[in-house]
Every structure is written in structure tokens, then in C-alpha cells.
Amino acid sequence: MTLRERMSDMGRSARHAAETLRLAPSEQRTAAIRAMARHIRAAEDAILATNARDFAVATGRHDRLALDPARVAAMAAGIDVVADLPDPLGHELARWTRPNGLDIARVRSPIGVIGMIYEARPGVTADAAAIAVRSGNALILRSGSDALGSARAIHRAVAAGLVEAGLPAETVQLVDTPDRDAVGLMLEGLDGAIDLLIPRGGRALVERVQREARVPTLGHLEGNCHTYLHASADPAMAASIVANAKLRRVGICGATETLLVDRAAAPDLLPLVVDVLPGCELRGDAEAAGIVPMTPATEADWSTEYLAPVLAVRVITDLDEAVAHIARYGTGHTEAIVADDPAAAEAFLARVDSAIVLWNASTQFADGGEFGFGAEIGIATGKLHARGPVGPEQLTTFRYVVRGTGQVRP
Amino acid sequence: MTLRERMSDMGRSARHAAETLRLAPSEQRTAAIRAMARHIRAAEDAILATNARDFAVATGRHDRLALDPARVAAMAAGIDVVADLPDPLGHELARWTRPNGLDIARVRSPIGVIGMIYEARPGVTADAAAIAVRSGNALILRSGSDALGSARAIHRAVAAGLVEAGLPAETVQLVDTPDRDAVGLMLEGLDGAIDLLIPRGGRALVERVQREARVPTLGHLEGNCHTYLHASADPAMAASIVANAKLRRVGICGATETLLVDRAAAPDLLPLVVDVLPGCELRGDAEAAGIVPMTPATEADWSTEYLAPVLAVRVITDLDEAVAHIARYGTGHTEAIVADDPAAAEAFLARVDSAIVLWNASTQFADGGEFGFGAEIGIATGKLHARGPVGPEQLTTFRYVVRGTGQVRP
Numbered sequence: 001m002t003l004r005e006r007m008s009d010m011g012r013s014a015r016h017a018a019e020t021l022r023l024a025p026s027e028q029r030t031a032a033i034r035a036m037a038r039h040i041r042a043a044e045d046a047i048l049a050t051n052a053r054d055f056a057v058a059t060g061r062h063d064r065l066a067l068d069p070a071r072v073a074a075m076a077a078g079i080d081v082v083a084d085l086p087d088p089l090g091h092e093l094a095r096w097t098r099p100n101g102l103d104i105a106r107v108r109s110p111i112g113v114i115g116m117i118y119e120a121r122p123g124v125t126a127d128a129a130a131i132a133v134r135s136g137n138a139l140i141l142r143s144g145s146d147a148l149g150s151a152r153a154i155h156r157a158v159a160a161g162l163v164e165a166g167l168p169a170e171t172v173q174l175v176d177t178p179d180r181d182a183v184g185l186m187l188e189g190l191d192g193a194i195d196l197l198i199p200r201g202g203r204a205l206v207e208r209v210q211r212e213a214r215v216p217t218l219g220h221l222e223g224n225c226h227t228y229l230h231a232s233a234d235p236a237m238a239a240s241i242v243a244n245a246k247l248r249r250v251g252i253c254g255a256t257e258t259l260l261v262d263r264a265a266a267p268d269l270l271p272l273v274v275d276v277l278p279g280c281e282l283r284g285d286a287e288a289a290g291i292v293p294m295t296p297a298t299e300a301d302w303s304t305e306y307l308a309p310v311l312a313v314r315v316i317t318d319l320d321e322a323v324a325h326i327a328r329y330g331t332g333h334t335e336a337i338v339a340d341d342p343a344a345a346e347a348f349l350a351r352v353d354s355a356i357v358l359w360n361a362s363t364q365f366a367d368g369g370e371f372g373f374g375a376e377i378g379i380a381t382g383k384l385h386a387r388g389p390v391g392p393e394q395l396t397t398f399r400y401v402v403r404g405t406g407q408v409r410p
Numbered sequence: 411m412t413l414r415e416r417m418s419d420m421g422r423s424a425r426h427a428a429e430t431l432r433l434a435p436s437e438q439r440t441a442a443i444r445a446m447a448r449h450i451r452a453a454e455d456a457i458l459a460t461n462a463r464d465f466a467v468a469t470g471r472h473d474r475l476a477l478d479p480a481r482v483a484a485m486a487a488g489i490d491v492v493a494d495l496p497d498p499l500g501h502e503l504a505r506w507t508r509p510n511g512l513d514i515a516r517v518r519s520p521i522g523v524i525g526m527i528y529e530a531r532p533g534v535t536a537d538a539a540a541i542a543v544r545s546g547n548a549l550i551l552r553s554g555s556d557a558l559g560s561a562r563a564i565h566r567a568v569a570a571g572l573v574e575a576g577l578p579a580e581t582v583q584l585v586d587t588p589d590r591d592a593v594g595l596m597l598e599g600l601d602g603a604i605d606l607l608i609p610r611g612g613r614a615l616v617e618r619v620q621r622e623a624r625v626p627t628l629g630h631l632e633g634n635c636h637t638y639l640h641a642s643a644d645p646a647m648a649a650s651i652v653a654n655a656k657l658r659r660v661g662i663c664g665a666t667e668t669l670l671v672d673r674a675a676a677p678d679l680l681p682l683v684v685d686v687l688p689g690c691e692l693r694g695d696a697e698a699a700g701i702v703p704m705t706p707a708t709e710a711d712w713s714t715e716y717l718a719p720v721l722a723v724r725v726i727t728d729l730d731e732a733v734a735h736i737a738r739y740g741t742g743h744t745e746a747i748v749a750d751d752p753a754a755a756e757a758f759l760a761r762v763d764s765a766i767v768l769w770n771a772s773t774q775f776a777d778g779g780e781f782g783f784g785a786e787i788g789i790a791t792g793k794l795h796a797r798g799p800v801g802p803e804q805l806t807t808f809r810y811v812v813r814g815t816g817q818v819r820p
Binding site: 104111112216243327345357362372384387400407 | 626760765768777
């Protein structure tokens, strides 16, 4: 069988599994998720051994690839959290009766078959499987080749959990080859089998998806996030928020990459900011560099998602300029204002068109767990269907169920 | 200037207009919509004269192209209906406080710039403009070339209404050329300016969109709709619903194209159905043709959206077979069951995964007006973002607005 034939088979199996999942009771899906967590705990030794082999031969960045007993335990615990989340399915989102007596209900439903293309993060295999089953969807996973062994070991445990609960093993399938052509086939949609693609990876993957995808995608694009210090900002709060937004974890998409500071407050605030960013390289415009020494910023710095201890710094005139800078260089992910002046803050919150806008809080709160969603498989930066953290509820759609008594349309 | 440059300029103008619209007060948008209706009424003579010229030289199907005074009046009245609809913007869809005190609100927001590619229906120009302004979006319209003159005349009135209310004329732009390359440029997204594309047209357009689109689309695909007569169906209700579902208007996407009839009831029901479908060609499987004379159906009939007085008829064993037939041949648009047995009806409503499923009502109710949405610019058949009738609310998205008091993430 060619790769195309094998992938088409996976698509058909996923479609069948999705029909089962869509009608499977909530309790059965919950039992499957719990069983998945149990099987992952039981397979810890096998998972760690495979992961060690992956790690030994991996070619790419390694920080997210490595597993240890604590990370496997956290993976299983994360799955149990998803099992406890409220079932997003079956709720009536709205229901009304028309003057002619037609009773119309808008009912939450699964999307169907979700394709997930990701890189060397073994944990995504488990998170995505749990969230897909919670939301009643079938899933086709395509792991980065560096983590394929680990993904296989985790997937084996996931499949065992599904079967134990009486659900099809094909509910969650893993593309079992490092062949990059598999990505292209998924982007084509596997003969219509894939309803939604979720890519999670670096710029090369994102660009390939934008070029080649023939099915809807829920983009997890770059997070070029901004923190804006308004002239009215409380200095201590500004320093504490900037330190957290930049350095708590530099590699996550909600990390602040550019700091905007009002001219009136810059001489006071910038020295404080420098103090709380030890080991962080600052790249500033001429005005910022005139207040505290820093590397000169180039035009490219305003557009760069560093994912590293580097911060671009720009001194600006006012809120208008902050909004304009973000509209020009931002990626629509997450932006924060630090301000004591409520009118300025509300203007910022209204005018900045990003998935998440914050007042007096760190951009690193851009996270499904921090929002109370329990789990997420990414932060959507597109505007369609879902925006911000993507948890089980965001992987649903709805249908209209109309009950009549013989009505015909005039 | 090349077409590409002109279209890129349109994209940039639309993006600027969208920023203004997003923050324009509800009353200003309402005033603009009312002014659009007034200017259309005032321009009736010019619109009709241009339409007559379009009609005289048109190459394609003409039934939807022709305007007359009544249709222009209906167009203006439809716009006034949209002006009266509740503003979908600014509502808090949800708001909650996290244990750390963060106050998170999910706020409804416009999508931004919507591109609409349609064929020879002049009325779409007015409907789409009104719905876009109601939902705070900018709009780029690409009319079919057969209706371009009519679209220009209507667009002139729309732009006059926008300017009268103080909104940018570029809020609604019309691609002022029949050059088909303009469609390709819109499918590429105009350098990122278009957030959402809505194609409305025949199979050739739909296929081109699926092949070439680089931006999210809200597909208005085919409606291969089914009506299923369960063995428990009331015969009189079955006949009345089938007559309406097929013949009320044969050219709309919610018209029934295939009739499925339970074997147990077929000898009773099929003769009644034939009686209420005068002038309708029936294409049946062997079993149906054995009960009443009809043209033999071929495999292609099960997949055909006739949009004509033709009905495919199939005799089946039971509800399982109905569900399987619809899953195989349906387009996920609208399907109905006629049944007295509530258990059978509820099973059908749960198991058929279409945007709209009805019990004891005509499939021709698949319409935004009939749903109480006031207006629609199509019925979405995809599963993402919006499903079913697309009115102003369906052209919105949301943002998370987070208010803190200095919180940083642990």
C-alpha cells in the first residue's frame, strides 16, 4: 500500500470512529479518558525507555522532547483533569419557538475528525487525545519525527484506554511514519475525512499549512505579544508585571516580546524594568537607549517572536501610538496595558483587536488552565471559530434541531 | 496600476474602514443601514435601467438577475429589517472571576474584513452590505459579471448611505471589473486583508474556492437535502410536507432533492406523494418504480442537487438505512423526518449530522428569516464557526478582555 492509500484508510477509520464517538454517552467517554491516564502510568517504563532513544538520536531542539518520571506523572494527571471537565456535548445553547410553532434548538455537537500536526512534544499526544475524546471527536495525530517513538509509546497507552472503555481504538490514530509526505496528505484533508486541522509548530510548519491546507485550520501562530506601560502605570506593578511577562517562561507563546513605554514615564520606569530583567538582552529604539544602555533595535525586532530572554523596547508618545504599533506588528495573540487610569485602560481594551487583551496583568496568563478551561491544546490566533485558548468546548460546533407538527413554509 | 495593485489598495482601505467600524457606535451603524435603504429607494430608476442593460446582454441563467420595482422595494425593505435587528456587538457572552481575582470577559466583536464572491444576484449586494454594517465588518464584494452593472448601481446607493451616516465609503467596496483574476486575488486574501471569504455560487465557483482559497471560508455549498418518510408517518402530513419541501421553490438550497420512504409504508405513501407533485419528475429505485411508475434512478441521482422539479425516490428498510444513506450522499445541509413515533424522530434528530435536522416540517424552512435571524447571506454547510443560516450574529467573533490588579503568573 502506498502512503496515500494508508492515510486514506486512516481517514475512513477516523470517520467511522467519529460517528461512534458522537453518540457515545458522556460516562463512556469519561471512562475512556480515565483509562488512558491509567495505561500511561502503567506504561511509564516503556515510555521513558523509548523517549531516551528518541532523545539520543534527535536532530532538533531538545528541551521539550525529554520526559522523566515527573513529566509522565504530570501527563497522566493532566488527562485526569480533562476527565473531570464538564462534558461540552449535548447542551442546548439556545432554544426558541417561532410564531408558526416550530421549536428550534441549537445543540452543541462534536466537529468530527480533527487532524493535529505537531513537532517534538510528546505531551501533546496525550493532551490532544484526552481533549478530543472529551469533546466527542476522532483524532489523527502526526508527531514530529524526533518524538515519534515517544508518541508511539504514549499512543499505545491511549488506544488501550479507549478499547478498555469500549470505544474504537481508531478514535485516536497516530501516523506511524516519519515520512514528511504524510503532512501534505493531511493538509489535503484525506479525501474529505478531516474536518479541522490544528498545526502546532514553528514558522516552517505554519507557512506550509498556510500555503497548502485545503481544509479549515485552527492556527496556533506566533505570539508577538506586547506589554504597554501607560504614563499612569504604578511603577512597582509595572516592574513586577514586565518581569513576569518576559522571564517567567521565555519559550511560551504568551511571553511578552516588545515593551512599549509612554515617553512621559519612560525615565522613571525603564531603569526599574532593567533591574527586574537580569540576564535579559534589551533592544531599544534610540530614545530608550538614551535612558538606559541597550542594543539598538532594528525594524525586524518589532516583528520578532524571540522565545528567548530578549526584549524589544520602544518609547512612544501615547496610547494612540501603542494601539497603532500593535496593529502594525502584533500577531493578534495577547497584549497587556499597565495603567492606573481606568479610561486609558478601557480604551486600550476596546481598541486592540487581539484574542486576549489584559489590564494590569501579565501576558503569561494566556493559557487555557489560567482561564479555567482545565486544559488546552493551543492558543488560536485566527479570528474564526475559536480564539484564544483551545480546550474541549472550542473543539465543538452546533446543529439546529427543529421539531414541528407538520408545518410547511408559506 | 495592475489589477493586483488595485485589489491590494482595496484590501488596505477595507482594513482601515474595519478599524473605524469596529468602534463605531451601534446608532451610527443603524443610521447608515437606514440611509442605505433610503438611497436605494431613491435610485430605483437608475437601478432598474442598469439592470435592464445587464439583462439584455447576460450570458448565464437569468431568473435571479432580473429586478423590477417590487424587487427593489423588497431589497430596501430587507435592509430596513436588518437596521432593526439587535446589535450583535459588544455583548459579554460570558464573564467570570478566577480565584486569583482576574476578571475575564468574553466579548463579541466583528470579524474584520469580509470578502464576498457571488454570481448574478443583484440583491446580494444590498443584503450583504446591510448585514456587514450591522455586524461591524468591512466588506469587499465581487459580483458576477452578468450583474456587475446592477451591482454598481446598488453599491453607489449603499456608499451614499454610509457617507451620509459619517462612516467611510470604503466600508463596502465593489470590485469594479468583470476580470475573473479578481476572484483569484480575493482567494489569496489580498495580502492578509481579508479575514473571511463567503462564496455564493455554483459548483465551478465552489470547487475553485476549495482549490485556491488561502483564507478561511464560510462555505455555502450544495444542499442535497433529504426528506425521510418513516413507517409511522401520518399520510396527509407526509404528502403536505413533501409537496412543500420539493415544489414550494425548487431553486433554493433547502429544497428536498431525495425522498426516502420506509418499505412498510411505501405502498400507502408513494401514491399520495405522486398526487401532490404535479409536474415533478420522479426518479426512483426499482422498488419505488414498482409501486408507482417513475424514471429509473441511477447512482448519480442520489448525489444530485437538481434545483429543478425532479425528485429522487428510494425505498429503504428502516431508520438505520435512512441515516446511512444521508451520511453517504448528503451534503450536511438540511434533512427532515416525517414520523408519528417520537422515539424514531428523536433517533433521527440525534444521528443525522447535518446543520439543520427537522421533525415533521418542511426542509424549505432552512432560512435565516424563518429561523428568526431577520436576514441571512447564506446557509453555511461547513462545521466551523457558523453552521446553518448566516446572519449578523454569525459574522462576529469574540475577544477575551481580562482586567487585573497587578496579577503575575506563578
